[in-house]
Structures are given as structure tokens and as C-alpha cells.
Amino acid sequence: MGESLSEPELVTFTVTRYRPDFEKRPSSQTYHVPCRKGWVILDALKFIKEHLDSTLTFRSSCGMGICGSCAITVNGEPKLACSVFVHDFSHNDIRLEPLANFPVIKDLVIDMSDFVDKLKSIKPWVIRKQSDEIPAGEYLQTPWQLAGFKQFSMCVNCMICYAACPAYAHNHNFIGPAALALAHRYNMDSRDEGNLSRGILTAGDIGVWNCTFIGECSKACPKKVDPAAAIHRLKMAAAKRFFKSLLFSWARK
Amino acid sequence: MKSRNKQDEGYRPYVPPKSATWWLRKRSYFMFMMRELSSVFIALFLLLLLYKLFLSTKNEIVFSSFESSLKSPVVLFLYGVAFLFSLYHSITWLSAMGDILLISTRRGPVPSWLLSTCGFIVWCLASLVIFYYFVEM
Numbered sequence: 001m002g003e004s005l006s007e008p009e010l011v012t013f014t015v016t017r018y019r020p021d022f023e024k025r026p027s028s029q030t031y032h033v034p035c036r037k038g039w040v041i042l043d044a045l046k047f048i049k050e051h052l053d054s055t056l057t058f059r060s061s062c063g064m065g066i067c068g069s070c071a072i073t074v075n076g077e078p079k080l081a082c083s084v085f086v087h088d089f090s091h092n093d094i095r096l097e098p099l100a101n102f103p104v105i106k107d108l109v110i111d112m113s114d115f116v117d118k119l120k121s122i123k124p125w126v127i128r129k130q131s132d133e134i135p136a137g138e139y140l141q142t143p144w145q146l147a148g149f150k151q152f153s154m155c156v157n158c159m160i161c162y163a164a165c166p167a168y169a170h171n172h173n174f175i176g177p178a179a180l181a182l183a184h185r186y187n188m189d190s191r192d193e194g195n196l197s198r199g200i201l202t203a204g205d206i207g208v209w210n211c212t213f214i215g216e217c218s219k220a221c222p223k224k225v226d227p228a229a230a231i232h233r234l235k236m237a238a239a240k241r242f243f244k245s246l247l248f249s250w251a252r253k
Numbered sequence: 254m255k256s257r258n259k260q261d262e263g264y265r266p267y268v269p270p271k272s273a274t275w276w277l278r279k280r281s282y283f284m285f286m287m288r289e290l291s292s293v294f295i296a297l298f299l300l301l302l303l304y305k306l307f308l309s310t311k312n313e314i315v316f317s318s319f320e321s322s323l324k325s326p327v328v329l330f331l332y333g334v335a336f337l338f339s340l341y342h343s344i345t346w347l348s349a350m351g352d353i354l355l356i357s358t359r360r361g362p363v364p365s366w367l368l369s370t371c372g373f374i375v376w377c378l379a380s381l382v383i384f385y386y387f388v389e390m
Binding site: 018020021024025026076100101103104105111144147148166169170212213214215216218219226228229232233235236 | 263264265266267268269271275276278279281282285289349352353354355357361362365
């Protein structure tokens with residue numbers, strides 16, 4: 001209680017604004033926000049919206065690092081605005097920008113439709129060659145089998161990994177870290193049989209070979225999903241498939 | 254991009270320009286570029302080594318004159334840079350190996366730190382064997 005009622009400290013926020021109705025390129029706007037101890041960046045953004053400038057636009061929803069909506073760039077690093085404290089930044093000027101590598105719709109809001117298309121393309125659901133009848137019951141899985149992919153299922157689709165990835169910045173056709181991590185998650189799922197159908201896309205022109213293992217996606221991921229590891233395991237699987245097919249075709253001759 | 258918003262009237266997104274100096278923005282990006290650059294020096298070293306092997310099958314005078322030319326300060330500097338780059342490349346590669354390799358046992362997957370540590374041990378042993386072999390020679 002003492003913390004929430006502590007004296008507010010004035011913090012300067014320099015926020016990137018882009019108002020397509022009357023601006024051709026983004027500009028900056030400064031706000032002085034009386035931040036209380038324990039405030040996260042999202043609290044400051046909400047304060048600006050409610051008390052200082054109602055035209056400021058940003059995305060947010062759950063406010064507790066679950067939905068991934070509030071990802072923005074804070075002092076040059078992609079972060080979830082609801083998960084970083086204002087007092088973690090020692091200097092009194094915090095720079096807020098939209099996520100890098102995405103088209104900006106307005107202020108801090110980016111266009112995520114490219115990511116959503118990519119997410120759908122890797123078929124993020126359990127694929128069965130032949131569906132069993134419902135009376136057969138659920139597909140059983142051991143705790144070990146679950147442990148094999150659980151880490152990769154923790155992604156909240158915040159797109160922070162895309163903002164951190166220079167490979168995606170260079171080539172927007174690249175499927176990218178989060179979608180590939182999800183593809184790996186389903187490939188590793190003992191109930192799934194869609195490995196080959198996903199493999200055509202993930203090992204293709206826009207797939208895993210575009211990744212040069214910079215590793216920034218894994219460093220930036222707020223949920224510790226480690227997309228870089230997922231991508232390189234997909235590379236190993238693709239290489240194995242290739243050499244296997246080569247061996248089989250050679251043996252047939 | 255199959256964006257439905259693109260069809261909407263008034264949809265005027267700002268597309269940030271690509272920067273040629275993106276790799277200077279962050280230390281980790283810079284270190285990544287150095288890792289990529291390390292391949293050039295390692296390749297140069299290997300080309301020199303291959304050429305030396307090729308000459309060793311030829312005239313002894315040609316070989317010894319080439320070998321003495323390799324002791325010039327420029328070549329020694331190149332060797333030094335290639336050595337430092339190969340160290341950096343190997344360390345980053347072996348550190349990443351633990352995350353990439355997936356070895357499952359009955360008790361679950363082998364931890365990544367253990368795989369990386371094994372990689373480092375094998376690397377050190379192999380280096381010692383090669384070093385001992387060349388010193389003996």
C-alpha cells in the first residue's frame with residue numbers, strides 16, 4: 001500500500017507519433033508523466049492517454065504478459081510494455097517507438113497481418129493422417145513427451161522476435177522466428193503427424209535457411225521460448241530428410 | 254503481404270526504410286557480423302594451407318622459398334587474426350550446439366549445458382592431439 005501511494009516521480013517519455021492523416025513520416029512527442037513506484041511502461045502510456053493526450057494510440061489487453069498485445073520498442077529494445085518497470089530505466093528519459101520491421105499504422109500500432117498470414121501458413125494445429133473416431137478417446141501423451149515441446153508452446157505471439165531479427169528485417173518473406181518455433185512445437189508433439197506437410201514450407205525458400213543464427217530472437221523473447229533453437233532443430237530435421245531421401249533414391253538405382 | 258487492410262481506404266502505413274548500418278546499432282549485431290567475417294579469414298588460412306600442401310608435392314626449393322615467405326609479418330598477422338577469429342567462431346558455435354542438438358534419453362532430453370560442455374571438452378582434446386602431433390613432427 002505504501003508503494004502505491006508513494007510520491008510520484010516525473011519521468012520524460014519521448015514517444016514516436018505517426019498520424020497518417022497529416023504526417024508522411026513519424027515524428028516525436030514528449031510527455032512528462034508523474035510515475036509512481038512499481039509502474040510499468042504500460043501504466044505510463046495509459047496515464048498519457050487518460051490525462052495528457054487522448055490521441056495517442058497503442059495496443060494493450062491483459063496487462064500481465066499473457067496476450068502479447070503491448071509489444072513496443074523501449075529505448076531501442078523490443079519489450080512488452082506491461083512487463084518492464086519504469087524504474088528499471090536509470091535515466092529520466094524513456095524513448096518509446098513502435099516495433100521495428102513492421103509497417104506502422106498509427107503511433108505505436110503496427111500492422112501484424114503479415115505475421116498472422118505466416119502463422120496460419122505453418123498449420124499450427126495437430127494434423128492426423130487419419131482422424132480416430134471420438135469414442136476412441138483422447139490422444140494420450142506422457143509428461144516426457146509434453147516436456148519435449150512445452151517450451152515452444154509458450155509463445156504469446158507478441159512479435160518481439162520479429163522486431164529483433166535482422167534476417168526478417170532483410171527479407172520480409174522469411175517465415176520468421178515465432179511461426180517457425182510454433183511449427184517445431186507441433187512437429188515435436190507426439191499426437192501430430194503433419195511433420196512432412198509443414199516441412200515443405202519450413203525447409204523451403206522462405207523457411208529456416210534464411211536464419212543465420214544471430215540469436216537475437218531468443219534473447220529478446222519475454223517468454224523464454226528460444227525460437228533460435230527451434231529453427232536450428234528444424235534445420236537438422238530438414239537436412240536429415242534430405243539425406244534420407246538421397247540415400248533411398250540412390251539405393252533404388 | 255496479404256493484408257486486408259491494404260484494401261481499406263485511408264490505410265497509409267509508414268514502412269521504415271532498411272538501414273545498411275543496422276549491424277552497428279547493437280553490440281550483439283556487431284558480434285554476429287564479426288562471426289560471419291571470421292569465415293573469410295578462416296577460408297584464407299585454409300587456402301594457404303591447401304596451397305602449401307600442393308607445393309609440398311613439388312620441387313623442394315619452391316616449397317622452402319614459399320615456406321620462408323610465410324614468415325613475413327603480414328602473413329603472421331593474418332595467421333594471428335585467423336586464429337582469434339577461429340577461436341571466436343568455435344566458442345559461439347559450441348555454445349549454440351547445446352541448444353540445437355536434441356538427444357533424448359529415458360529420463361528426458363540431455364540438458365543443453367551438458368552437450369555444450371562435452372563439445373568444449375572434445376574440442377580441447379582434439380586441439381591437444383593435433384598440437385602434440387605437429388610438435389612431434
